[in-house]
Amino acid sequence: xxxxxxxxxxxxxxxxxxxxTFGGPDGKQxxxxxxxxxxxxxxxxxxxxxxxxxxxxxxxxxxxxxxxxFDNDGWPDLLVTGWGAMxxxxxxxxxxGGRRFVNVxxxxxxxxxxWATSAAWADLDGDGFAWFENARLAVxxxxxxxxxxxxxxxxxxP
Numbered sequence: 752x753x754x755x756x757x758x759x760x761x762x763x764x765x766x767x768x769x770x771x772t773f774g775g776p777d778g779k780q781x782x783x784x785x786x787x788x789x790x791x792x793x794x795x796x797x798x799x800x801x802x803x804x805x806x807x808x809x810x811x812x813x814x815x816x817x818x819x820x821f822d823n824d825g826w827p828d829l830l831v832t833g834w835g836a837m838x839x840x841x842x843x844x845x846x847x848g849g850r851r852f853v854n855v856x857x858x859x860x861x862x863x864x865x866w867a868t869s870a871a872w873a874d875l876d877g878d879g880f881a882w883f884e885n886a887r888l889a890v891x892x893x894x895x896x897x898x899x900x901x902x903x904x905x906x907x908x909p
Contacts, residue, residue: 755818755827757804757842758850762791768831771812781834783811804845805852811836819872819881821859826850832867 753766769784788806789797801807806829813833821828826842829852839859840852856863872881 753816753818753829755829757788757827757829757852758790759826760791762793764791765789765797766806766816766818766829768813768816768833769810770814771834781812783809783813783833785810786813786816786831804850805854806840809836809838809854811838815867815869817870817872821872821881823880828852830870830872832870834866836863837861837867837870 752768754763755766756762757764757766765788767787767789769786771781771783774780774782785801785807787799788801788804790800792798811833812835813831815832817830817832818827819830820826821830821839822841828842829840831838831840837856838854839856839861841855842850843853845851874880875882
């Protein structure tokens with residue numbers, strides 16, 4: 752779960768990862784549920800804007816997220832982690848005065864881990880650029896944890 756102001760209105764909005772279930776004939780197929788973004792309307796009222804802002808795809812078993820400004824444009828971007836995927840969403844203008852999230856995972860050159868468990872953003876060297884650290888379980892060994900640090904400044908932005 753993440754609390755962040757995705758649209759710059761001064762109110763904290765709520766992003767909730769979707770998780771998932773096991774299905775299929777043998778009960779071993781991993782099925783992702785959609786994540787949700789709830790826009791804070793003030794006065795303890797929220798509206799589901801998931802599809803409106805482009806966060807309704809891709810579906811995967813998501814369970815972690817981290818908010819950071821990966822390209823230093825002043826807007827919070829979103830990294831979602833889970834089983835079989837790690838997706839980086841860039842927060843962009845929607846052309847109508849609002850905001851939308853665009854999947855820039857491939858453009859950013861992020862490798863797809865089998866199981867990205869969590870992530871965190873930080874300016875590790877004090878240069879003003881956020882880096883993220885991603886923890887992932889190394890498969891097939893259930894006990895091994897691998898860490899990856901990714902420098903966003905090496906990106907080509909869309």
